Amino acid sequence: MEIAAAHPGAGIADAGRGLGTGVSSDTSADMSAKQFELLRRMGLEGRVQLTFSLMDNATELALAGIRTQEPGLSIERERWLLMVRRYGRDLALSVLGDEPLRR
Numbered sequence: 001m002e003i004a005a006a007h008p009g010a011g012i013a014d015a016g017r018g019l020g021t022g023v024s025s026d027t028s029a030d031m032s033a034k035q036f037e038l039l040r041r042m043g044l045e046g047r048v049q050l051t052f053s054l055m056d057n058a059t060e061l062a063l064a065g066i067r068t069q070e071p072g073l074s075i076e077r078e079r080w081l082l083m084v085r086r087y088g089r090d091l092a093l094s095v096l097g098d099e100p101l102r103r
Contacts (some may be wrong), residue, residue: 059082063082073102074100080092080099083095
């Protein structure tokens with residue numbers, strides 16, 4: 001089944017507009033269909049493992065950026081800055097409290 005066929009009127013040009021096609025503007029419909037087929041074959045457990053792996057990788061990349069900007073920072077400040085990057089300063093302040101000082 002064509003991806004666009006599942007969402008009449010939605011095509012590659014509509015990607016990223018909240019139509020839920022899952023088709024990226026830089027991915028052909030044929031390649032997108034192949035990606036979806038691979039995801040279907042992975043099964044639920046495989047997709048969950050992939051999701052957690054991607055989340056872990058994103059966290060490690062964010063932490064690497066934080067550590068590059070502030071070498072030698074404390075664990076508390078590292079966690080605080082990660083929270084700020086993910087959810088914003090206001091939420092970090094309300095959940096974790098005041099910003100830990102730099103060393």
